[in-house]
Amino acid sequence: MSTITNAGAPTRADGTISLTELREQQPRFQGFVGGHRACVGCGQALAARLVTEAAGPDVAVANATGCLEVFSTAWPDSAWRVPWLHSLFENAGAIASGMEAAYKARGVSAKVLAFAGDGGTFDIGFQSLSGMIERNHNVLYVCYDNEAYMNTGIQRSSSTPHAAATTTSPAGRERLGKRHMKKDILQIVAAHHMPYAATASVAYPSDLRKKVRRAMEIEGTTFLLVHSPCPLGWRHDGAKSVEVARLAVTTGLVPIIELERGSLTGSMPIREPRPVVDYLRAQGRFEHLFVDTPAAREELEHIQALANYNMERYQLRGSGHDARDTAGADTVRRGGVRWA
Amino acid sequence: MRQALEGSQAIARAVALCRPDVVSAYPITPQTHIVENIAKLVADGELKCEYVSVESEHSAASVALGAAAAGARAYTASASQGILLMCEVLYDIAGLRIPMVLTCANRAVSAPLSIWNDHQDSMAVRDAGWIQIHCADNQEAVDTTIQAFRIAQDTDLPVMVCVDGFTLTHTLEPIELPTQQQVDDFLPPFVFARALDPRKPLSIGTMATPDWFTEARHSHHGAVLAAAEVIAAADADWQRITGRCGGGLLAVDGPDDARIGVVCMGSITGTLQDARAASPELPAARIIRLRSYRPFPAQALREACAGLDQVVVLERALAPGGVGIVGAEVRAALYGTPDAPRVQSVAAGLGGRDMPLTTYARLIALAQAEATTDFAILDVELDKLPEADRYAAAAMAGGQA
Ligand SMILES: Cc1ncc(C[n+]2csc(CCOP(=O)(O)OP(=O)(O)O)c2C)c(N)n1
Numbered sequence A: 001m002s003t004i005t006n007a008g009a010p011t012r013a014d015g016t017i018s019l020t021e022l023r024e025q026q027p028r029f030q031g032f033v034g035g036h037r038a039c040v041g042c043g044q045a046l047a048a049r050l051v052t053e054a055a056g057p058d059v060a061v062a063n064a065t066g067c068l069e070v071f072s073t074a075w076p077d078s079a080w081r082v083p084w085l086h087s088l089f090e091n092a093g094a095i096a097s098g099m100e101a102a103y104k105a106r107g108v109s110a111k112v113l114a115f116a117g118d119g120g121t122f123d124i125g126f127q128s129l130s131g132m133i134e135r136n137h138n139v140l141y142v143c144y145d146n147e148a149y150m151n152t153g154i155q156r157s158s159s160t161p162h163a164a165a166t167t168t169s170p171a172g173r174e175r176l177g178k179r180h181m182k183k184d185i186l187q188i189v190a191a192h193h194m195p196y197a198a199t200a201s202v203a204y205p206s207d208l209r210k211k212v213r214r215a216m217e218i219e220g221t222t223f224l225l226v227h228s229p230c231p232l233g234w235r236h237d238g239a240k241s242v243e244v245a246r247l248a249v250t251t252g253l254v255p256i257i258e259l260e261r262g263s264l265t266g267s268m269p270i271r272e273p274r275p276v277v278d279y280l281r282a283q284g285r286f287e288h289l290f291v292d293t294p295a296a297r298e299e300l301e302h303i304q305a306l307a308n309y310n311m312e313r314y315q316l317r318g319s320g321h322d323a324r325d326t327a328g329a330d331t332v333r334r335g336g337v338r339w340a
Numbered sequence B: 001m002r003q004a005l006e007g008s009q010a011i012a013r014a015v016a017l018c019r020p021d022v023v024s025a026y027p028i029t030p031q032t033h034i035v036e037n038i039a040k041l042v043a044d045g046e047l048k049c050e051y052v053s054v055e056s057e058h059s060a061a062s063v064a065l066g067a068a069a070a071g072a073r074a075y076t077a078s079a080s081q082g083i084l085l086m087c088e089v090l091y092d093i094a095g096l097r098i099p100m101v102l103t104c105a106n107r108a109v110s111a112p113l114s115i116w117n118d119h120q121d122s123m124a125v126r127d128a129g130w131i132q133i134h135c136a137d138n139q140e141a142v143d144t145t146i147q148a149f150r151i152a153q154d155t156d157l158p159v160m161v162c163v164d165g166f167t168l169t170h171t172l173e174p175i176e177l178p179t180q181q182q183v184d185d186f187l188p189p190f191v192f193a194r195a196l197d198p199r200k201p202l203s204i205g206t207m208a209t210p211d212w213f214t215e216a217r218h219s220h221h222g223a224v225l226a227a228a229e230v231i232a233a234a235d236a237d238w239q240r241i242t243g244r245c246g247g248g249l250l251a252v253d254g255p256d257d258a259r260i261g262v263v264c265m266g267s268i269t270g271t272l273q274d275a276r277a278a279s280p281e282l283p284a285a286r287i288i289r290l291r292s293y294r295p296f297p298a299q300a301l302r303e304a305c306a307g308l309d310q311v312v313v314l315e316r317a318l319a320p321g322g323v324g325i326v327g328a329e330v331r332a333a334l335y336g337t338p339d340a341p342r343v344q345s346v347a348a349g350l351g352g353r354d355m356p357l358t359t360y361a362r363l364i365a366l367a368q369a370e371a372t373t374d375f376a377i378l379d380v381e382l383d384k385l386p387e388a389d390r391y392a393a394a395a396m397a398g399g400q401a
């Protein structure tokens, strides 16, 4: 077990404390704890921990079917320290609505969180999500976006990015992965004229926590789309999840933005934009693009154009040093700007 | 106080008397009047609850699921396509052992599209693990709705109250609505021991490996069987308070020395009783109405069939390519009992086909026929069909018409 020096109250004769003990001494609330069955480096597991930590104990979770639900529970075990309900794949929005209505009727003050993957949000659960937003239930809906149906073995969803290979959009002689575009769920959701809809990434935990806290304070439906790498489905080393997630942001492919009542109110500037190939090359799901054929070259140009479009659309290009940009957002600072 | 109320309106009032916390609503004929009436009670301030107008029946059931899991008394209603769209959620509600109440305004299932009454919808979800209670008239619908809320919370099971679409939902009847005091005396406030509570975090709906699935199923099956006593007890208690009872698990009506029995469910019971009274020239059959269809009251049925030579089951749903749905269960319950009667089974009144008083005479004729009809549709009019569609294997035995 790795040890570090504990400046506070030493628990060992040599003045060190185990990382586990240190973690347990932290006053931070943990709603989702270790011991679950996620793959090493699972972005979703990291994101769920960050979200529940930031949301605090006065919550109840409605979880759609998917990796998060499956790896966090198998009777009689559970990784959840908050009340948690799993029903089906496509009804997280609706069971969350019911939970919220129940708390309202009973005078219980607890915020309802709905958790779902991209399949459970962009595709099969979209109707119940839309209904929940339209009725403005006081629910924070978090979509853990790993860009495919991972729990069933990496099938394409409408969130899968263009050209990514999945088991139902494989690369082959005739095809370069998924033919269609990634659905712009954030804008679609925001078009419900909802109070708050934002994107976040596991690469930027402070930003993610800040957005959760922001959403928790809002009375009404809020939506958070958290870009969450899946080492198994994206085919990268589990140790590189945060790095890959960061590249998704710094290339402009995943803009980190906030929309209030449909209007853009915040974005994370990119201090040093990176070419999309840096992001794509890091993942096996795009490996078919790195062959010397006109079609592959064209596809790479196309993806770069998509990133450029995001940069323009959301004004992502940073203008020098900014504590809130992609280089500053997660720097640990004493004093100065703090957002989390 | 007795008042003339449309069935749906009476059911809505009964629901309101039960003080639900959350009602989820989605329209479908012939159920719509129920949720409309509840909406009006809420709008007029006569009922305080969260009324959630959802975007589909899948969500109507899901909202009720989430609400009950979070400790609310929850209610919804549907029919036909709505019940089928809910199917996945209905299984889930039952498997999670969530207590709630749903009214099914029984209606046929497409295709062909039919808005009229039969029992295909609730039959389609027969094995979802819900308690299913069928009502004979609107007074019973009111009483059973109130009982259902108590049965649900006493068993941790969801209860489906089945009422025949149009025949009951859209019919004005003189109804005795109980007082709020009577209902409060009968129905304690809703308490759900496993409710989602931040002070006592529980995980509900976890995955079950093969090590646990069977045990979960066993306890669910056992709980539905054990609900029989709770259903009977609730009805008996209700009778103590109001003087009215629905008949417990099944209602038996007719002479003790009857040789012919007719087994049925729902509102056709009254028609058969009237026809029997109006036809003294025919043998008087014992009419056995299954009130509780799930749990299936096998023992009560065996007792009700004592002394009978002939049993005819009147089906209101179809299992194409199979046999009579209720008939098969009746046969299974009676199999091996001493002097078991002959059991025949026929469907009638599918998709709202009128079932006139003469239906009774046809059932008696069937009981008296030499040839045995395992299963057929009693009231099909074969002359409407091309020759090729007049299937002999699907017809009544011995050329009976
Ligand atoms: C109605 C229904 N269809 C299909 C499934 C099978 N299924 C379970 S999880 C899942 C994929 C989940 O994908 P996503 O929502 O993206 O979450 P992830 O597993 O990637 O986190 C599928 C297809 C199901 N459970 N229910």
Ligand code: SF4
Pocket (backbone or CB within 6 Å): A037, A038, A039, A040, A041, A042, A043, A044, A045, A067, A068, A071, A146, A150, A151, A229, A230, A231, A232, A233
């Ligand atoms: S498959 Fe992907 S999303 Fe699922 S647990 Fe593994 S890393 Fe996480």
